[in-house]
Amino acid sequence: METDALKIQTLKGMIWKFSERFGVSFIQFILQIILARLLSPSDYGMLSIMIIFTNLANVFIQNGFNTALIQKKDTSDNDYSSVFWLTFVFSLLIYAFLFLIAPIIANFYSMPNIIFPFRVLALMIIPGALNSIQIAIVSKKMDFKKIFTSNFLSIIVSGIIGVSLAFLGMGVWALVFQSLANVVVSTLAMWFTVKWRPQYTMDFHRVKELFSFGWKLLVSSLLETLYQDLSSLVIGRKYNSSTLGFYNRGKQFPQFITTAVNGTVQSVMLPAMSSIQDDKQRVKQIMRRSITLSSYLMFPIMAGLAIVSEPLVKILLTDKWVSCVPYIQIFCFVFAFYPVHTCNLQTINAIGRSDIFLKLEVIKKIIGIAALSISVFCFDSPMIIALSSALTTVISCFVNAFPNKKLINYSYLEQIKDILPNFVISILMIIPLYFLKEIISNSLVLLLAQLVMGIVLYILISILTKNKSFYYVFDTALDIIKKKTND
Structure with missing residues (x-):
């Protein structure tokens, strides 16, 4: 079990880092809306x-x-x-x-x-x-x-x-x-x-x-950055700046949110696990906790954003940006799994195996470039280029998770079991939201109804299914409040 001191220190770090990431991303999101309209x-x-x-x-x-x-x-x-x-x-x-x-x-x-x-x-x-x-x-x-x-x-x-x-x-x-x-x-x-x-x-x-x-x-970072921007380089060269603008705008909506969650996990996990890098069992415990918590946050947010993307774009950015909606929906799937990638990779970094990290990046980039090449030369569509990212995301999850079976005894099956409950309740949450489109025609009313219903449903389903991540956050928050009260 995690010690109380490390547990509270890690969660405090995650709270501050999440506040920084989410606060900055939220303000940047608002600014980007204003700028996109201008x-x-x-x-x-x-x-x-x-x-x-x-x-x-x-x-x-x-x-x-x-x-x-x-x-x-x-x-x-x-x-x-x-x-x-x-x-x-x-x-x-x-x-x-x-x-x-x-x-x-x-x-x-x-x-x-x-x-x-x-x-x-x-x-x-x-x-x-x-x-x-x-x-x-x-x-x-x-x-x-x-x-x-x-x-x-x-x-x-x-x-x-x-x-x-x-x-x-x-x-x-x-x-x-x-x-x-x-x-x-x-x-x-x-x-x-x-x-x-x-x-x-x-x-x-x-x-x-x-x-x-x-x-x-x-x-590894150079490969990752180049790969992430490679599709934009291709679209900018093959099509035009407007198409690239739609593609990147669709990518930026879910990316803003991912920056908050994924950046928090990455920033907090590395120093927390590095301090105990010789204790593989405790490293595994922190990694499991990070995967379950981050997927608990990321899955419903990305699923919800995909559902509300059309009314959201029409209201915030006006109809001139509506062509970015399909890209938003595709990249919501892509970015939903980023914290899972990060947890696996940061664990490898924390125990000092940057050599494995580099090998994984090379393997993933070869797969990604192959998928991108096929989408460019065989289909000639920016939409297919985006879909190729979704395919490589699934494959990359398995690639990143492979070394941790040996390093900290954290298998594929265990990882799937840890994130599956959060995935299932996210799907259950968005099903009613999808059918709201058939009932409500006004974009603003529809957006507000979907947001409120989504939040309520997710919390309610979490309680009914006794979701461990929900209660972990709730109980740890109470511990911090009690500690501050006693101090």
Whole structure:
């Protein structure tokens, strides 16, 4: 059994991290609605292409060493400083490279107007070098309140900038400055809340030690980021910026929610399990708890979003965005299983087996690229490209789960048993919601009715079926309240 201290510390971390992820994602969701009503699908298509390349660049800054610092038991200030100076210099080199290739990217995608905006947007990778160290320090201590504060402030400030520029008719520039301001403000906020400053030191021996673990995660993250954006690269090249805008808008709706849940699981699981990485039984207990809790949250949210997507888009984004509805429904299925992926992969990371992590990423990417290639060359449809993601999601679940049978004795059957109850009650919840469409014609009334009925039904079914995740959250919340009352 989990100790009370670790249980409460982990849940507190999850609460703060979920608050940060959900709060930021919710505000960003509202801002994106406002911006989508002011801007065109073409503007979002152009931003999508630019973001793909900056995300790839950010992998070198934000991944690998960051995870290695969190996973390492005896991390010193010397480690943090050495990694910072290395990534800072590397960020300058990457920015110079992106600056030079901007015309090539613009020419390849027939978007000559993105050269200057792309060069400005790419500046975000430079403050990211400092931000990655700040996040590692806070994550290791599971002090996610600081991340909550900084990200909440950054999304508010950047949102005001983005919406203001959109009102002034700045088009894609509104999105560029919003994205850049988000990173800069977050880094500045963390500077004042995290009491760490880089020393003028570089210990290559320590860096080499961290790199031996982190390089596999770096390559894995690079493969994952490239793969996730590969379909967008293909659609942007093969079709047009408007089609890409619909595709990515459909993907972003469920992705906002997934960022909250999946980011919480990823951020909290790694430091929690790394602290007990030698006790495989306790690692398994935390992993099982994480899988059941995250699927309990994710399955009904994704199922519900798929059902309400059409009235939601018509009300929030207007009819000009209705073509993104089928993409939303497909990606709801895809992202519903992301916490399951994350729990399996973070367990592998926590016990120091980044070599297995990399092998899994290579296997999954080969499968994914094969599915994408077939969908592009045999069907020539962006919808089929989205459906190929759904297929590879199911296959990837089995690929990610395979090593943990040996590492912590957590089999396929056990994982299925842990998530199946949450899947079943989610399906039971959405069946009545589907038939509401036949009764209610007004989009707003339909949306509100589906939301209220969905929440009530899910809680009611959870109680009637005595769902373990529901009672775990309820009982642990009571424990925290009692502890605070006694203090």
